[in-house]
Amino acid sequence: MHTLTDPxxxxxxxxxxxxxxxxxxxxxxxxPEHLNIHxxxxxxxxxxxxxxxxxxxxxSHGTAAVALTTQMQYFKAxxxxxxxxxxALEEHLGRRTATYRIEVRSNGRVVALFTGTVFRFAEG
Numbered sequence: 001m002h003t004l005t006d007p008x009x010x011x012x013x014x015x016x017x018x019x020x021x022x023x024x025x026x027x028x029x030x031x032p033e034h035l036n037i038h039x040x041x042x043x044x045x046x047x048x049x050x051x052x053x054x055x056x057x058x059x060s061h062g063t064a065a066v067a068l069t070t071q072m073q074y075f076k077a078x079x080x081x082x083x084x085x086x087x088a089l090e091e092h093l094g095r096r097t098a099t100y101r102i103e104v105r106s107n108g109r110v111v112a113l114f115t116g117t118v119f120r121f122a123e124g
Contacts, residue, residue, distance in 0.1 A: 009052050012045065016056060022090030024056035030082045041078035050086045050102040050114035057088035057100055058118040065098065065118035076111040084111070096120055 004016045009026070012034075018025040028049050036042040050072065058065040078084065085105050092099040097117055104112040 004056060006052075008048070012048055014049060014052050016052075017085070019056050019060055021060050022057060022093065024053045024060065024086075024088040026053040026056065026086045026088075028084050030078055030080050030084060032080050035080055038077075039079075041080075041082070041084075043072070043074055046074065046078065046084075046104055046112050047072050047114070049084060050088075050104050050112065051116075053086035053088035053102050054100050054114065054116045054118075057090060057102075058098055058116075058120075061093070064121045066121075068097065068117045068119050070114065070116040073113045074111070075113070076106075076109065078106055078111050082106045086114075094120075096122075 004019055013028055015027045017027050026049060030041045034041055034045040086102050088100050088102045091101050098120060099117045102114040103110045
C-alpha cells in the first residue's frame, strides 16, 4: 500500500491504495461532515476523491502533470458510513496531454464518473 498523500487528502481522510503507471486507487469512508443539506454525501467530496485519484494517476509516469479540464457525473446518492473507492485509469497518454477516466465506486457499483485531461510538462 502506498502512502502518497497531500495535505488536502489528509484533511478529507482520503487514503491512497494503489499507484502504478497510468493507474491509481484512492479510498475514503463517508463521514457525517461529508454530507450535504439533503443528508447525502456532498458532491464536492466525491469530486475531491476522484480528483485525488486523477492527480496520482496522471503524475505516475514521473512527468509533472496539471489539470486542463475535468467533468463529473453523479449517478447515485451516497450515505454516511459508505466506503468509497476512486479507480483512475489512463485512457490516452500523449507527449503533452493525457486523459483519464475515474470511477467512484461504493460496494462495487459506480456512483459517479469523473473524466479529466492534463497538461504534461516537458522533461528536462
